[in-house]
Amino acid sequence: xxxxxxxxxxxxxxxxxxxxxxxxxxxxxxxxxxxxxxxxxxxxxxxxxxxxxxxxxxxxxxxxxxxxxxxxxxxxxxxxxxxxxxxxxxxxxxxxxxxxxxxxxxxxxxxxxxxxxxxxxxxxxxxxxxxxxxxxxxxxxxxxxxxxxxxxxxxxxxxxxxxxxxxxxxxxx
Numbered sequence: 001x002x003x004x005x006x007x008x009x010x011x012x013x014x015x016x017x018x019x020x021x022x023x024x025x026x027x028x029x030x031x032x033x034x035x036x037x038x039x040x041x042x043x044x045x046x047x048x049x050x051x052x053x054x055x056x057x058x059x060x061x062x063x064x065x066x067x068x069x070x071x072x073x074x075x076x077x078x079x080x081x082x083x084x085x086x087x088x089x090x091x092x093x094x095x096x097x098x099x100x101x102x103x104x105x106x107x108x109x110x111x112x113x114x115x116x117x118x119x120x121x122x123x124x125x126x127x128x129x130x131x132x133x134x135x136x137x138x139x140x141x142x143x144x145x146x147x148x149x150x151x152x153x154x155x156x157x158x159x160x161x162x163x164x165x166x167x168x169x170x171x172x173x
Contacts, residue, residue, distance in 0.1 A: 005094075007031040007169070008112040010052075010103045010120060013039035013127070017119025020153035024116045027164055034077075034107065036099045036120065038062050039127055043119070045069045052077040052103035054096070059084035077106045097138025098122065100157075104146055114149065118162050121155020132156075 007028045009018050013036065014087040021044065034050035035041045038058040041051060042065040051062055056078045063084075067073050079102060089106055096102075100120040102132070107115045122132040123141070139146075139160060151164035162168075 005030045005032045006113045007116065008034055008050075008107045008110075008114070009116045009118055010034045010036060010100060010107065010119035011040050011043065011048075011118045012036045012100055013043065014119040014121050014124075014154070016121060016154050017043050020118035024118050024153055024164065026093060027166065028116070030112075031116075032112075034103050035074075036103055038065070040119065041065050042068065045071075047071050048074045049076055050075050050103075050106070052099050054079060054099050054102060054105055056080055056082040056085055077103070093138060093142050095138045095141060096135060097142065098132070098135040101138050101142070101146075104150055106143075108146070109146070112149075114164070115146075115151075115170055117150065117152040117157050117161075118144060119154070120152060122157050123155045149173055 009024055010029050032049040035048045035052045041062050063072055067145050076084055077087040078085045079089050079092040081088045092102055122135055125131055150161050152158040152161050
């Protein structure tokens with residue numbers, strides 16, 4: 001059985017993802033990675049353990065993109081039981097906070113003590129032109145469930161949750 005790290009880094013698709021990821025990795029000696037959806041899975045070659053998505057129709061393309069890095073042994077997490085979904089979050093939080101909040105919910109269920117968001121500022125527009133601000137309500141609604149366990153490297157989520165630091169990483173649940 002594979003050993004799970006206590007820290008999960010969730011990577012989104014924002015242009016700042018690599019800028020966020022570098023310092024996050026220096027803070028955490030050991031960590032697992034979760035990519036948020038199709039647009040995040042090919043941002044870096046490092047092994048990912050999970051992919052989370054509200055769009056299970058993209059699972060095949062996600063696999064094709066990750067195959068280029070030789071990493072197809074990740075688990076897919078979604079809110080619908082569909083072919084290719086390994087972990088289904090049936091009671092996902094409403095209102096939606098985007099796939100990154102679904103990733104946080106899944107990470108907590110998987111037992112991660114510390115969750116760091118990289119490339120998930122929830123600012124601007126997504127690849128389909130939708131405003132990320134539309135997802136803020138989901139984060140605010142569930143803030144009490146996530147605030148002790150989640151930090152962000154950038155943007156609105158960093159303002160909401162704070163940035164990770166050594167003191168937070170060393171603290172217990």
